[in-house]
Structure formats: C-alpha cells, structure tokens
Amino acid sequence: MTDKIKLKLVLCWHMHQPEYRDLQTGEFKLPWTYLHVIKDYVDMVAHLEAVPEAKAVVNFAPILLEQIEEYANQVNGYLHNDLSLTDPLLAALIAPSIPEDPEDRLKLVKDCMKANRDRQINRYPAFKKLIEMTEWLEQHYGSLGYVNAQFINDILVWYHLAWMGESVKLTDSRVKYLIEKGSGYSLRDRIEVVQIIGELLANVLRRYKALARKGQIELSVTPYAHPIIPLLLDLKTTHEAMPGAPLPEMEGYPGGEDRVRWHLEKGVETFKRFFGSKPKGCWPSEGSISEQTLKILSDFGFNWAASGGSVLNNSLKQPENKEPTGIHHPYKLKNTKIACFFRDDGLSDLIGFEYSKWHADDAVSDLIHHLENIAAHEPGNKVVSIIMDGENAWEYFPENGYHFLNALYCRLASHPAIELTTFSDCLKNKAVVKPLSKLVAGSWVYGSFSTWIGSTDKNRGWDMLGDVKCAFDKALQTNQLTDKQVQQAEFQLSVCEGSDWFWWFGDYNPGEAVSSFEKQFRLNLANLYRLLGEEPPAYLALSFTQGSGDPAMGGAMRPGIEH
Numbered sequence: 001m002t003d004k005i006k007l008k009l010v011l012c013w014h015m016h017q018p019e020y021r022d023l024q025t026g027e028f029k030l031p032w033t034y035l036h037v038i039k040d041y042v043d044m045v046a047h048l049e050a051v052p053e054a055k056a057v058v059n060f061a062p063i064l065l066e067q068i069e070e071y072a073n074q075v076n077g078y079l080h081n082d083l084s085l086t087d088p089l090l091a092a093l094i095a096p097s098i099p100e101d102p103e104d105r106l107k108l109v110k111d112c113m114k115a116n117r118d119r120q121i122n123r124y125p126a127f128k129k130l131i132e133m134t135e136w137l138e139q140h141y142g143s144l145g146y147v148n149a150q151f152i153n154d155i156l157v158w159y160h161l162a163w164m165g166e167s168v169k170l171t172d173s174r175v176k177y178l179i180e181k182g183s184g185y186s187l188r189d190r191i192e193v194v195q196i197i198g199e200l201l202a203n204v205l206r207r208y209k210a211l212a213r214k215g216q217i218e219l220s221v222t223p224y225a226h227p228i229i230p231l232l233l234d235l236k237t238t239h240e241a242m243p244g245a246p247l248p249e250m251e252g253y254p255g256g257e258d259r260v261r262w263h264l265e266k267g268v269e270t271f272k273r274f275f276g277s278k279p280k281g282c283w284p285s286e287g288s289i290s291e292q293t294l295k296i297l298s299d300f301g302f303n304w305a306a307s308g309g310s311v312l313n314n315s316l317k318q319p320e321n322k323e324p325t326g327i328h329h330p331y332k333l334k335n336t337k338i339a340c341f342f343r344d345d346g347l348s349d350l351i352g353f354e355y356s357k358w359h360a361d362d363a364v365s366d367l368i369h370h371l372e373n374i375a376a377h378e379p380g381n382k383v384v385s386i387i388m389d390g391e392n393a394w395e396y397f398p399e400n401g402y403h404f405l406n407a408l409y410c411r412l413a414s415h416p417a418i419e420l421t422t423f424s425d426c427l428k429n430k431a432v433v434k435p436l437s438k439l440v441a442g443s444w445v446y447g448s449f450s451t452w453i454g455s456t457d458k459n460r461g462w463d464m465l466g467d468v469k470c471a472f473d474k475a476l477q478t479n480q481l482t483d484k485q486v487q488q489a490e491f492q493l494s495v496c497e498g499s500d501w502f503w504w505f506g507d508y509n510p511g512e513a514v515s516s517f518e519k520q521f522r523l524n525l526a527n528l529y530r531l532l533g534e535e536p537p538a539y540l541a542l543s544f545t546q547g548s549g550d551p552a553m554g555g556a557m558r559p560g561i562e563h
Contacts, residue, residue: 043400225495241449
C-alpha cells in the first residue's frame with residue numbers, strides 16, 4: 001500500500017492551565033500547573049520519546065509555559081539557595097513543622113484529597129487509609145488538635161506520589177522506594193520529593209523542544225492568556241450558533257481587536273523564547289473561531305488553525321457553502337490564506353470520555369477500527385484530526401493512561417493504512433484544502449460559546465471585565481501610569497481576559513471549583529483596579545456565582561457534541 005492512499009491522522013494534544021498566581025503577592029492560589037507537569041506533561045512526552053516513529057502536534061498556552069518556568073526557578077532556588085516557595089502545597093511539603101491552627105491543618109489535609117478516588121487514591125492502600133482518616137477528621141473537627149506531624153507529612157508525600165506520572169514511577173528508583181516505604185516519611189524524604197519535582201519541571205519543556213527539532217512533533221501556540229478571541233472581537237458572534245441567547249449589558253468589549261493582537265503578539269514572542277522558533281499553527285483558545293478571527297490569524301502569518309467539528313457542521317448547513325463535503329479535510333475561508341482543520345468530535349470524545357472505562361488494547365482496537373472504516377468508506381486524500389485536552393483525561397484511566405497511550409502510538413505508528421502526521425506536514429504534502437464561503441462562529445464545545453457567555457452568571461462576569469477595561473483605557477488616556485505600571489496593568493488585564501474564569505461560572509459546575517475560580521477572577525479584577533490607582537468596586541467583595549452540579553469528569557473537560 002503506498003503512502004499516497006494512507007489515511008492521514010493528526011493527534012493534537014492541547015496543554016493549558018490558566019494563570020494561578022496572585023500577581024500582586026506572587027502566591028500560587030492553586031497547584032494544578034506543577035501537578036499536571038509531574039503527571040501529564042512528563043508522561044505525554046515520554047510516550048512520544050518511546051515510539052520515535054509516532055508523530056503528534058502539541059499545543060502550549062504561553063501563560064502555562066511561563067508558570068512552568070516560574071515553578072522550576074523557585075524549586076531550584078529553594079534547593080540551592082534556601083529561597084522560599086510561593087506555592088502553599090509545595091511549601092508545606094518541605095516545612096519543618098506543621099501549622100498550629102486547626103483550620104490550617106484541615107485545609108492542608110483536605111487539599112490532599114483532590115485526586116481521582118478510584119485511579120489515584122484507592123490504587124495505594126496506605127494513601128487510601130490516610131484519606132479515610134481525613135474524612136473522619138472532617139466529621140470530628142475537635143480531634144484536629146490530636147493530629148500529629150507524621151500524619152500530615154505522610155499524606156503530603158502520598159499526595160505527590162499519587163500525582164507522579166506513570167513513566168516516572170516506572171523509571172525513578174527514588175519514587176519506587178518512597179512508594180514501597182509507605183509511611184513514616186522523614187524531612188529528607190520530603191525534600192527528595194521536591195528534588196524529583198524540580199528535575200521534572202526543569203527538563204519537561206526541553207524534552208518537547210528536542211522532539212520538535214527532530215521533526216517528530218509540531219509545537220503550536222494559543223493566544224497568550226487563553227482568551228476567547230471571537231468574543232473579545234464581537235460579543236454578538238454568540239448569536240451565530242445561539243440565536244436569541246441573552247448577552248451582557250455592555251454593547252461590546254472595549255478595544256477588543258487591539259487586545260486580540262496583543263495576546264497574539266505576546267503569545268508568539270513567549271513561544272519563541274521557550275522553543276526558539278516561530279509557530280506555524282495556532283489552536284485558538286477552546287477552538288473558538290469566527291470569520292474575523294480567521295482573518296486576523298491569517299494576517300498574522302499562521303499557516304493553520306483548528307476548531308471543533310460542530311463548528312464546521314453548523315457552517316456546512318449554510319446555503320452559501322454549496323459543495324457538500326465532510327469533516328476530514330482542512331478548509332480555507334474565502335479572503336483568508338489560513339487552512340483550518342476541524343476536530344473529529346466523535347473520535348476525540350471516545351478518548352476523552354469513554355475509553356478510560358475499557359481495557360487499553362480493546363480501546364485502541366476500537367479506535368483503529370473506526371479509522372479503518374473512514375479509510376475504506378471515504379477514499380482519497382483524507383485528514384482525520386483528533387484534538388484533545390492533553391492533561392485532564394488521563395487521571396480517569398488506569399495508570400494515568402500509560403497502557404492506552406503506549407498501545408495507541410505503537411499500533412498507529414506501524415499501521416499499514418494510517419499515517420501519523422502533523423498539520424504543517426499535511427499542508428506541505430498538499431492535503432486537499434476545501435473552500436468555505438461562510439463560517440458560523442463557535443468553539444469545540446457544542447459548536448457554540450455557551451460555556452463562556454449567554455447565562456446570567458457568565459454575562460455578569462463579562463460586564464465586570466468590561467468595567468475594569470474601561471478603567472484601564474481611562475488610565476492610559478490620561479497618562480497617569482509609568483511605562484512599568486502600564487506593562488504590569490496590561491499583563492494583569494490579559495489574565496482577567498482568560499477563558500477559564502467564565503468556563504467555571506454557573507450552577508451546573510461543582511461548588512468547590514466554581515468558588516475557587518470565581519474568587520480568583522474577583523481577585524484578578526481587584527488587583528488590576530489597584531494597579532490603575534483605583535479602589536476596586538464594592539461588588540468585587542461579593543461572590544456572584546455558586547455551583548452545585550456534578551458534571552462528567554468533574555467539569556474540567558466537555559465533549560464536543562452536546563448529549
């Protein structure tokens with residue numbers, strides 16, 4: 001079988017965490033960036049290193065790259081110069097004593113419960129026992145005074161061992177020893193855990209860069225702080241996929257196009273600093289595109305972008321798009337030079353939401369069976385795009401998806417009828433790019449923007465963001481800030497514009513997640529007002545959204561198609 005008629009398959013993994021720091025104090029409010037590094041980002045690169053014939057696209061949000069660097073620098077500073085760590089969980093891991101206050105003790109042990117019960121906690125009897133004791137302590141608050149240092153030290157070590165990537169557990173003798181030890185961890189043990197974390201943080205991005213240099217992976221970028229570009233450009237694009245959805249009170253986001261260009265310039269500049277080259281492709285945050293978005297990305301010099309399958313399906317129903325074509329092609333919107341690939345939502349969602357419940361070999365066989373069907377029934381030069389969150393799915397799989405990903409890369413790399421490739425290689429090898437006369441704006445989640453706008457709480461968030469942007473514009477017009485203050489305010493504004501805050505607003509999400517993200521959103525806005533020399537509005541002291549839902553996978557991922 002010749003290469004020409006092989007089915008082209010692009011696996012695109014998107015790595016993204018929002019800015020978790022309080023930019024005024026430098027404190028990390030949530031630990032997810034470094035925890036995903038030691039679990040997911042190191043495993044994902046290890047799987048590719050293990051199968052050199054495999055190819056993939058890996059997308060990084062620039063604000064994540066900077067946080068990884070900050071953590072690496074801090075851990076290095078602690079280990080070599082005894083500098084303090086600004087992540088409370090990491091700092092607790094190496095603290096010589098436990099907190100005096102029972103409230104602080106309870107918070108610390110409760111933070112060590114934030115892991116997948118079946119896959120991360122119950123896997124280790126010693127950790128499971130500590131978690132069960134913590135649950136008892138929650139019910140018997142008065143007993144906290146009797147909790148000794150060893151209990152807290154052990155649960156802190158176990159939490160970090162549970163979050164270690166499978167590739168680390170299989171190859172690092174220190175991690176194996178600590179897992180076997182099981183209890184009675186000393187300060188030396190705890191410092192060793194931080195040393196291991198420091199090594200993983202320091203090397204992870206270099207490993208991706210090395211694979212990119214070899215041509216095994218393509219690295220791509222997202223706008224700097226992960227904003228929803230079409231909404232910054234025009235809030236009314238909401239109505240293209242959701243006619244009649246309620247919108248925020250403000251007419252539009254002030255100066256949105258300038259902000260979009262800022263996020264793109266800053267994103268590319270950050271990417272170049274870490275990886276030494278300019279990215280050819282852009283995964284717009286959450287696959288959110290509109291006609292204006294694609295025009296700007298095209299003008300910016302990107303060769304490709306990508307979005308959700310539902311966006312293409314909505315667009316192909318428009319009378320202007322006469323030629324009935326399918327999802328397994330890139331498209332080019334008229335008056336743009338950029339090719340846009342569209343996610344096969346069905347196949348991507350099987351990995352994200354179903355295969356974690358299957359035996360790894362059966363899951364991979366099922367996926368390959370679907371791909372072989374596409375190859376047989378859709379002859380010609382086809383490109384299948386599987387685009388997925390590269391971090392949140394794996395904690396639902398046994399052993400962090402180790403067996404699934406290993407089998408996936410091995411079997412696809414040696415398959416006679418499927419060729420693993422990248423988006424840039426597809427274009428270089430003259431993949432058929434179909435014309436698109438009209439695009440319906442939307443994202444990879446349901447083909448709409450419903451995850452970020454259109455409900456009372458989400459719209460309120462937009463109006464709060466609009467208020468602070470007006471204050472920002474006024475401060476710039478009156479020249480009341482120094483150059484350094486303008487720079488700080490621009491950075492703080494970009495964080496406020498990130499998509500993640502809006503993702504979590506709404507009662508269908510879990511209460512604790514909604515609370516922590518909306519608190520951080522209000523803190524970010526308040527910090528920006530203070531940078532501008534203004535007193536934050538009183539409403540920023542009050543919570544404006546609560547959650548009581550129990551969505552699939554904890555709400556950190558959503559399927560591409562609404563069920």
